[in-house]
Amino acid sequence: MSRVTLEQLVSKISSGDKLAIPPEYSGVAMAATRALLTRGVKNLHLIACPQAGLQADLLIGAGCVATVEAAGISLGESGLAPRFRDAAQQGKIRMLDATCPAIQSGLQAAEKGIPxxxxxxxxxxxxxxxxxxxxxxxxxxxxxxxxxxxxAIQPDVSLFHAPLGDDYGNVWVGIRRELMLMAHASKSTLVTVEKRYKGDLLADPVYAAGTIPHMYITATAEVAGGMRPLGFFGDGSVTDVEHLAGYEKLARSQQGFEQYLQEQGIEVGS
Amino acid sequence: MSGVQQVPAETNEELLAAVLGRLVADSTHTVVGANSPIPASAALLAAGLSEGNHQVTILGSREFMQFTDGGKELFDYAAQGRMDAFFVGGGQIDGQANINLVGVGDYPGTKLRLPGSFGSAYLYHLVPNVVLFRKEHSRRVLVPKVDFISAAGLSPANHYRVGGPRWLVTELVVMKFDADRGRFYLQSIHAGHDLDEVLDRTGFEFDYDPEPAVTPPVDDQELALLRTSVRESLQPVYPGFCSRAFGQ
Known part of the structure; x- marks a missing residue:
């Protein structure tokens, strides 16, 4: 495991990878997703664990995704995910429609090493x-x-944002144990962490109970606010619903989506 | 027309919350999905009236979330029979209580792609009292046959099934699902609407009494709780809803 920059972190995601992402009530690595768009990857097989929102919609709109495996893709209170909807309606993505516990069971099978x-x-x-x-x-x-x-669902890479990471590569997720399940099931796990924890998370029994041990973690990058504009369980921040409502409106057309990317300063790599 | 406007005693949201709350009154643990402020109000109302014997979980909230083992725990909990009531919506709902959350039109080239089935396909079989709630009552939503079955209303006798749809509530009616007959029965119509309107706006066939009952209005105790403790509890979860849905 290593501590790396955000750019180095996303360079470990390759075109064609099965990329696992968490639900929006958990820790979504949005800064890493923007960096991934800039890096430019193609033909991802996105696995929503078990549902996703803005993150998936950005990756789909930017043409990074070939397959979506999910129980649901939506912007929650802010409505339907427009780029997902458009891509699904036009058959631009292969859909593997699922239901939440089927994806969780698939990940659990991978975690257990059974078929x-x-x-x-x-x-x-x-x-x-x-x-x-x-x-x-x-x-x-x-x-x-x-x-x-x-x-079994075995992602090539899991990507998420967590409150704390230490110098040993341990990552604290607290009760958001779907992140732990993702890490257990995946071949590699990339994490942006809100803060660096000085010391060993496993040495403190209060933290250790909610810590993903370093064996499962491929790399971490320290990115404060790495989940924005989404809310984050780690600091109690809530989703910027105005941002999402604005996105939903713009991204109803591909041109509007491009405009959103431009406004956000995101250059999509090829 | 006298031109005198009567101020309604309750808002539409308050009526729907009270109606839904009565349908889960006997629960010990009701779970409400994300982005469902009216069902969340209903569950908190029922819990308030139960004097502490009714636990409520609201997905997407911090305040009403007791699970600590990640997203899967809720589903494991349901499969064990620990959860007895759940609210679910549907892009389309048909007369056999099949629900569609995937899309309108032929799959996968759907005319309208919806978010997806989420946990419905599973919870529909495992939670004893599933209450269908869709505010919009129209032929667009209440269809003869759903375009895609996310979760099936009926199962063959040999399928393991301890739960299923029991009720359907809309802005017009309460319907009770009779799994033996495979049909809904019109339990009551909300005040201000009539049978002709319900028949006109419903796309599937259902059973009814030619003189259907009127949904009882919100009573004083329900209204008082909705406007005080329910509103206060929901404020952090649904601030926008709380500012517009409740009367003074």
């Missing part, structure tokens, strides 16, 4: 017909009990 997990509910949903990789079997323990299996 799949069974999951309750969902039977009768058209999602099952769409997903060639989901199987319905008979519960081998109880006859006549159909059960859905979802395959």
């Amino acid at each position: 799949f997990l069974p999951i309750r509910g969902i039977l009768g949903s058209d999602l099952i017909d769409l997903r060639d990789d989901w199987l319905v079997i008979d519960n081998p323990y109880t006859e006549g009990d159909p059960l859905l299996l979802v395959p």
Whole structure:
């Protein structure tokens, strides 16, 4: 694990990667996403764990994404995610529609190093017909009990923002343990941290309980405010809803989206 | 027309919150999804009236969030039968209580792509009392058959299913879902509307009494709680909603 700059951090994400991103109630690495747009990647397979918003919409609008695996993509209170909506309606992205616990179970299977997990509910949903990789079997323990299996989801990279990182590469996420699940399931994990923790997070039992140990962390970069304009559990800040409402309006057209990028000073690399 | 305007005793939001609250009154733990201020008001109202025996979780809030094991915990908790009521909406809802949150038109070239199914496909089978809430009551929303089944209203007898849709509430009605008949029954119409309007604005067939009941208005106790403790509790979660939805 290493402490790097933001640019070095996103240079570890390559075109074609399966990139896992967290839900907006967790820690979304927005500064890293802007840096990633500037770096310019293509054909990402985005895995929303299990849902996403502005981050996904930016990556889709900038043409970085080939596949979206998600239970939902929206801007929450600020409405539908316009670039996602447009891309999905026009068939520009391959959709792997899912439901929240199916993605979480897939990540848990990867975390456990097993090929799949069974999951309750969902039977009768058209999602099952769409997903060639989901199987319905008979519960081998109880006859006549159909059960859905979802395959393991192993991202190439997980990317998120966390409140604290120490010099040893440990990252504190507190109760936002979906970030820990993502790190456990992924081949590599890149984290922007709000603050550097002086000392060893694992040495303090209060922090240790909510700490992702360094073995799972590929690199961290210290980026204060790295989640903005989204809210962040780490400091109690709330999402800048005016920013999102403005984005939603502009990004209804591709031209408006380009204008948003320009206003934000984001140059999309090729 | 006398030209005299009556000041309504309650706002539309207050009525809907009270109606939804009554449908989860017997819960011990109600969970409300993100971006759902009216269901959140309803759950807090029901909890307030229960005198402390009713736990409320509001996804997306800090104040009403008790889970500590990440996003998956809620779903594990539901599958164990620990959660007994949940509110869910739908881009389309049909007469068999199938819901569609994925899009309108043929998948995947949908005419209108919606956000996605979120947890509905799962919770719909596992939470005993699922209350469907969609404010808009129109033929666009309440359709004969959904274009895509995010979550199925009915299941074959051999499917493991401990939960399902029980109620549908809109700006016009309360409907009760009868899983044996696979149809909704019109329980009551909110004051100011009538059966003809409901039939005209509903795209699916449903059962009804030719003289349907009127939804009971918000009572004084409900109104007092909504305008005090519910509003105060929700203020940090939905500030915009709190400033416009509640009467004085």
